[in-house]
Amino acid sequence: MREKIVAGNWKMNKTFLEAEEVLSEITDLLSEREDQDAKVIVCPPFVFLELAIDLSYEGQFDVGAQNVSEYEKGAYTGEVSAEMLRSMDISYCIAGHSERRKYFHETDEMIKNKVDGLLRNNISPIFCCGEALSEREASKHFSVVKTQLKKSLFHLPADEFQKVIIAYEPVWAIGTGVNATPEQAQEMHAYIRELIEQKYSKEIAGNTTILYGGSCNAANAHALFSNPDVDGGLIGGASLKAKDFAAIASALH
Numbered sequence: 001m002r003e004k005i006v007a008g009n010w011k012m013n014k015t016f017l018e019a020e021e022v023l024s025e026i027t028d029l030l031s032e033r034e035d036q037d038a039k040v041i042v043c044p045p046f047v048f049l050e051l052a053i054d055l056s057y058e059g060q061f062d063v064g065a066q067n068v069s070e071y072e073k074g075a076y077t078g079e080v081s082a083e084m085l086r087s088m089d090i091s092y093c094i095a096g097h098s099e100r101r102k103y104f105h106e107t108d109e110m111i112k113n114k115v116d117g118l119l120r121n122n123i124s125p126i127f128c129c130g131e132a133l134s135e136r137e138a139s140k141h142f143s144v145v146k147t148q149l150k151k152s153l154f155h156l157p158a159d160e161f162q163k164v165i166i167a168y169e170p171v172w173a174i175g176t177g178v179n180a181t182p183e184q185a186q187e188m189h190a191y192i193r194e195l196i197e198q199k200y201s202k203e204i205a206g207n208t209t210i211l212y213g214g215s216c217n218a219a220n221a222h223a224l225f226s227n228p229d230v231d232g233g234l235i236g237g238a239s240l241k242a243k244d245f246a247a248i249a250s251a252l253h
């Protein structure tokens, strides 16, 4: 179902005490929101998932993971399986983030395996796609995103695909302070929706949640979220401060 979502990707930041503090602050600030339409998801590092679940009891936010193993279970030291996440009541997990693609050499095939494992465990993947700066400059951004979707998502049957949340995150905008313009975001989101329509149906395309990510902050969130095909955001740096994150959530209505 198409939803309005603001998801925070903490990446590898915060200690236990800092996590506790910011989650409590987020709860307080979100409870003051006038418009509670948007769903808020916080994706902390694995070690803080239990803490986040405990602190989410007031229902102000849901908890997601940042990563999952492509393997089901067994001798994979250091890995965390989709089944483990499910057993913690985790309903969302980021897959295919550009930092995982770049620093941990995740391929489209590995990301496909992760998506499949998550869906087998009834966890909604927050599937990230997006082009590098050189690809945009070479006008390849549409074809790059199309390939990413085709290789890691479009094998899914319609009923499974409908559980996926897509995040368009141009790599050049992540952590750089240079966000895509609202026009660039809208253009790509509309294109992604068109691809979904071609592959599945107009109805499914209309029901898919497509988030924007990349230097989204309290100052630019409203302009980005005002576009008809932008259903919210995946927020990195600005999700680390409760005030900024809550302001972004409030910009989505």
Ligand code: PGA
Pocket: 009, 169, 173, 174, 175, 176, 177, 213, 214, 215, 216, 234, 235, 236, 237, 238
């Ligand atoms: P950023 O990161 O908001 O810090 O640019 C977004 C993301 O990586 O999901």
